[in-house]
Structures are given as structure tokens and as C-alpha cells.
Amino acid sequence: MIRYIINRLLLTIPVVIAVSVLVFLFIHLIPGDPVEMMLGETATIANVEEIRHMLGLDKPLGIQFLDFMKNLLKGDLGKSIVSRRPVMQIVLERYPATIKLTVASAIVALIISIPLGTLAAVKHYSWIDNLSMIFALLGVSMPNFWLGPLLIILFSLTLGWLPPSGYGGFKYIILPAITLGTAMSASLTRLVRSSMLEVLDQEYIKTARAKGLRERLVIYRHALRNALIPVITVFGMQIGSLLSGALITETIFSWPGVGRLFIESIFRRDFPLVQGCVLIIALTYVFVNFIVDITYGFINPKIRYE
């Protein structure tokens, strides 16, 4: 297992490097002169030169890259053009909010999809199975920018149960987490169901029943455990869609996370800050997938012992 973990860890290194290179190139891939775009029509020549120098854009590309990587290793992503504060500092201030929202959404997704998908498979062709499939269809086809406002209208404006937006206690996270978690729970429900159906057909389930185990043990100990193996992989990949969904959801609910920061910085053309947001989201994604791989190894002994 230790070897497996180290292996996975080593595999993330090239990914992290590639992500850094892409983030570095980002500013050079934008068509036109980034600095002029940042400053807009009101820019003076002096201004442009100052920013260009501040960003190091007046040096050769190779040197720029080395500087970028050197600073990155020190945790220095440059300064925001708008506020002149260090990018790293701003991003890290916003990071916990995004993590909270992502985790809450993932929890919403899991507590809906695992029981619902399992039940649908166990009661194949029943009304609950049909219901779960309708939910799955609706859930994946409802975009966040539509579901979010819908929830706000229903639960905040009409019923007055929950705050429409903002950041604070548990109450504030419910609506954004449901908005963000619904699409994921819909597709996971479908996956849990089909994976369960496949596992329930396996010989070892017959063996478990032939042993006279209670049906509950047959389902949870023997079937679900194996059915979750493919689900975990997809779950990891979908964390990516949660992180990107956070852009819209955080904006709708005025949630002060990296997603909203990202949108704000794009509108303000604060490119160092945009870089910082992209980098931290990409690294989070890489980290989550590393954790998912490890979990996968724990559940699936075939991997662990290779």
C-alpha cells in the first residue's frame, strides 16, 4: 500500500508541472497585449510600462518562466494589479469558503445518490426506481444558473426559511450546496444504480444469500462495497465539475470563494489574480484525485496488492 501511495504521489508531479506551465503561458496566450487590455482605453504609456515592468513582461520569455517558477516555489504569485496585495494572500483568504462549499456539495451529492441509487437497484423496476431515474434526468439537465435562482425564490423569497445569499453560519451554505450538489448527485445516482445492478447479478451475491445472511448485510457489506469502486473514480473526476460550477454558484449566492474571486478578477482584468485562482483550483483538483486514488486502493484489494 505504501508503495502504491508513493507511486500515485510521484504521478502527480508531472501534472503539477504541466499546470504551472499552462498558468504561466496563460498571460501570453491571450490575443493582443495583455497589459493594454488590463488597463483599457484610459491607459497612459507610462502606466503600461510600469505594469509591464511590474509583471516582468519586459524580460525574455525564458527568463520570465524561470522567475515565475522560482517565485512559485516560494509561494509568490505576484501582486494584484487592482489592490496591489500579494495574489497568494488574497486567494488563500477566499480558499476556505470554496472548500466549505465544495465539501458541502459533495456531501449533498453522496447522501442523495448512494441511498437513492442503491434503493433503485434493489427495487429494480419499482416506483422508487422510476423516481430515481426522473430525478437523475432532471438533475443533470438543470443548469446551476437556473436552479440557484429557483431555490432562492422558493426558500428565501417565498417561504423565508433561508437567507438568499451571503456568508455566515450553516443556514447560508444550504442553498448553494444544494445548487452545486444536485447535478453531481443526479449523475452519481445513475452510476450507483447501474453499478449496483451489475454487482447484484454477481455470483458472490448468490453465495452471500446462500449463507443465509440478512438481506441488509448482503446489500451493504457484499454489494454496495463493490458497487462503489467505479463510483469513487467518477466522484473524483466530478469534483472538477464542482470546482468549476463554483464559479457560477458562488456568484449567484455572493459566496466569497475563489470562484467568485475568479469571475471578479476577470471582469477587472486583474490577470495575476486570475492566474492565482486557476492555479489553486487546478492544484486542488490534482490533490483531490490523489486522495481518491488512495481511497480506491483501500476499497479495492486487487489494486492494493499489485
Next chain:
Amino acid sequence: MALLEVKNLRVYFHTREGTVKAVDDVSFTLEKNETLCLVGESGCGKSVTALSIIGLISNPGKIESGQILFEGVDLVKLKKSELRKFRGTEISMIFQEPMTSLNPSLKVGFQIVELLLEHFNVSKTEAKNLAVEFLKKVKIPDAVGTYDKYPHQLSGGMRQRVMIAMALISKPSLLIADEPTTALDVTIQLQILELIRDLKNSLGTSVILITHDMGVVANLADKVAVMYAGKIVESGEVFEVFENPLHPYTVGLLGSIPKLDTPKNSRLISIPGNVPRLINPPKGCRFHERCSRKLEICEIAEPPEMTIGNSNHRIACWLYSDEFQGAVDTDERYGS
């Protein structure tokens, strides 16, 4: 009282294409300490018969009628929860595919232990000790080490030994083995069959062994029931049936006993044609399309069941209706 009496069992699968009459009016008896071989080509309803006994027929299958008397209790009438208490304790089953019949994500030791913890009032340590003891009984070389292994770390033969240990650990009265060696190498096959026979003798378990191999029958069985297309066409003591096979299907199966040096995947059955689909089984005798001694009546009417003389040798075939006419209505003698 017989250990197991199956009477007029009918098990149908209600599928979209139609009703599959997988088991259609099957009766047999198994005494204590006896080994009964259920033999026939694949698709004849052997597995469905076995699964009915252990109560594992599920949608779209249904036991339509009949009785399964286990020590006098009709299992067909039991509630699910009552039936569950028989499984793994009084009646155990092992399956054909050792590669897939153990859970890949649980240690094999635990898979044995959980059975004990489910049904008996034992501590975890007692259960573990018993499991290791049984892993030794099934001649697994490193029983203690194997206890902590996952199925994929064991060979097919070893896994089947684990299955046997699991099936016998509660000292059941009845072991059902559904083609337990079909998926294994020839040399391992013999070892596993010998193991089942030895443990059966030492534990006093009765065995229903399902096979399509008459060679296995000759080696292990006391009684044999030959199944064709959902019906038992001939049954009796092994020596009687082997010495005097009457049904053309039995004769065909006996002509196909493989030698040990037969290549593994060669076609063992020498009877031309295939088992018919059981949605619309042939009229009359279900075997008539493949029978070399077919009479006119075979296509029209189902053959009567007859008992040969004073023995347990029974047959359902028109060829013998004159010879054993008197026996047609002596059905009640069977099993007494």
C-alpha cells in the same frame, strides 16, 4: 423420514419472451447420508432445481407448485425470514465458478466467519479458530495464512476449497454442489471431488451433486436422477441405472463418459442436437426430436412414469410402456 423430498416441483420464469418452464413436475427423494447426482446437459433445469431447494429463486422466476419437504418441513411454504435460517446452517450450497463466487473485496477468512456470526452464538475468536480448522480440513496447505488472503490471491482450486470449508463449517445436513469442478483443471477436479466425498462421509452430510459428467456420477453417487428439459427422465440407484440404462437419453449420456485424456473443451455429449428452449418445449416426450428410437406416440403424448419391478429405478419413456404397464399407476411406491 427422508431428509429431502421434492414433490411435483414446478419452477417457471416469466420472461418477456414467454414462460420458461425450467423445472416442470420434478420429484425425487434423498435419504440421510446419501449422495444424489443430478445429471443432464446444460440448460436442463439442474441449477434451478438446486436454487429452489435453497430458496434462491428470484424474479422473474417463481415456484409455481409442488413441495420441498426438508425433514418434513415444506420449505416452499416458509416465510423468507424463516427460510433464511436454514441457509448456511442446515442446507449449504457451492457453485460452479470459484473465480466469481467469493466476494473480491473481503478476506476469505472473514467470508467464512461471517456465516458463523450470523447464525450461531460464537465469539469472533471462536469463529476464527473454527474457520482455520475447516480450512485445514479442506486441505489448504497454509490455513492460517490463507485466512487473511483475498480471493484473487488464491487459485481456482484453492477458492473452491474455501467454498467447501464455508459450506460445511456449520455441519449442514444437506450440501448442494452445483457443478463444483466444471471450471477446474482435470487433476484438481479429482481432488475436489474426493474432498467432497471424504468430508461427506466424516460429517455425515447428504449431498446433491449436480454434474453433466457421467464419470463423476459413477465415482460418487448412490443415486442418480437424469434430467432433460425440465423433467427427470430416469432415476434410480447408480448401479441399477448404469447396469441397465433404459431411457435413450441416459444411454446417450453414458456413451459420452469422458476419458481423463480427453481435451478439456471437447464436446462431451455424443447425442446429436441441443436441449430445446423451455419456453415452447416439444409436445409429447421432450426428447423425441433427438431420440434415435422415437415412436409415433412420442410426438403426441407425454410418456408415463414407470417403476421397474420392485426397485427405485424409475423411467418416463414410451418404449417401455408395454413391458412395465402395470407399473404406470404404482407411483406411490416411490420413496417408501
